[in-house]
Amino acid sequence: MKYAVVGAGAMGLRYGLLLQEVAGKEVDFVEPTKASIDQIKKQGNVVYQSRDHKDKHEVPVKVYSPEEYDEHPDVWIFFMKQMQMADTLKRLAPKFHDDQVAVGAMNGMGHIEKLEAYFAKDKIIGGTAMIATILNDYGDVDFIGASNTGTSAYSNLSGVKTEATKEVMADFQAANLNPSYSNNFMGTLLTKVFFNAVENSIATMFQARVGELLAYDQFIDTIAKPMVHEAYDAADAAGITLLETREEMLVQMDEVARNIVPLHFPSMYQDFVKNRPTEADYINGWIADLAEKNGVAAPTHRFVTNLVHLAEDMRQFNPPVNQLAQ
Incomplete structure (x- = not known):
């Protein structure tokens, strides 16, 4: 699976870097916030990663604005503030295709209804993450807690676990996101x-x-x-x-x-x-x-x-x- 993580904030970077660095997956970051993408590019297309304020180091990333992005990922992972979601989806709409899966594991509620305007129910995976992460500044993320701690949970909006979902769960497990699955979506x-x-x-x-x-x-x-x-x-x-x-x-x-x-x-x-x-x-x-x-x-x-x-x-x-x- 190839992933596009939309939103290079705390959790977007956490998921994307774990998938890239631990699970060995191809990951693109699509960042709707101009100040964030400018900072990451200014740093030489790297982000700084720490754990518990220690071991700060550079990690190379591929980052794009929504308008720049022209790849065809298998999975979109959305991590941004709820108030950003509608505009970001509108900017990305020409890039969405029927064979793609959308994962929304954002804080709060409101994003799932917005995803339904662009993806079929069997292509939408809702999720939650009990994984503590701090964004010190744009392009500077701090993983809180020991390695391979924290858990996440997912469910298909359709109520049926698909083959694509099984692949996503396997990749998330390899990335130390410790996923579980339930057909109880809400x-x-x-x-x-x-x-x-x-x-x-x-x-x-x-x-x-x-x-x-x-x-x-x-x-x-x-x-x-x-x-x-x-x-x-x-x-x-x-x-x-x-x-x-x-x-x-x-x-x-x-x-x-x-x-x-x-x-x-x-x-x-x-x-x-x-x-x-x-x-x-x-x-x-x-x-x-x-x-x-x-x-x-x-x-x-x-x-x-x-x-x-x-x-x-x-x-x-x-x-x-x-x-x-x-």
Whole structure:
């Protein structure tokens, strides 16, 4: 399989570099953000890769703007901010073909519906990645955690695992992405959304590493638990069953923050300290919308969405301290 990774941010670089360097696959990066592609080209068509702020080294890459790209990959992997998706797909539309597979493992919700405008259901693979990664700067990525840690999960939108999906899963396994597969499409996607709705949003507002949240010894019981129950109530009302139970989700939140990547700053924080819009509307806001569409309420998630936006506006008075390079 030949891959085109759309978006050379933290997760796009993580997936692409692992596929290229570990699995030995041919990978192209298609970068819709001009400042990012300019920086990578200025560096001599290399990106800098570190692990836990150590062993920084150059990795050669092939990077193109959407307009420049004229290759024919077997698989497109989309990793960008939800608010970038529609425009990027429009720019790439002439490059899409019926034999290609689209993988969307982005944060939040909203991208799958956009992919459906360009790809058939049996060609769309939705996914989630519990893999901590930091973009220090354009073309400079830091893998957080030990090698071959972190997991990812995938599902075909059609509900049927195809031969192409099996090949993608094999390549992802070879790349140390530790993939699993389920025919439960929405359950697969929402498992990560519900996780991020707690740890990403709260860590961002308090400018904290995920492990630091546990300094408040009531974090799981008094903050995470009510938010998880509210999100699961919304899913139940919509007839969606997640891959994990409520209790398993809470145990995972504690384990990830305490033992797996306690020093990680989530992607929402990374946007926040760089004065970019966050994806709160596509995570907490999406959960609140799901609840209301199905006759229940998720007031905490609606409140948290608005608090994140308030924190964004407060940056003009209290500029955040970028701790990513520390």
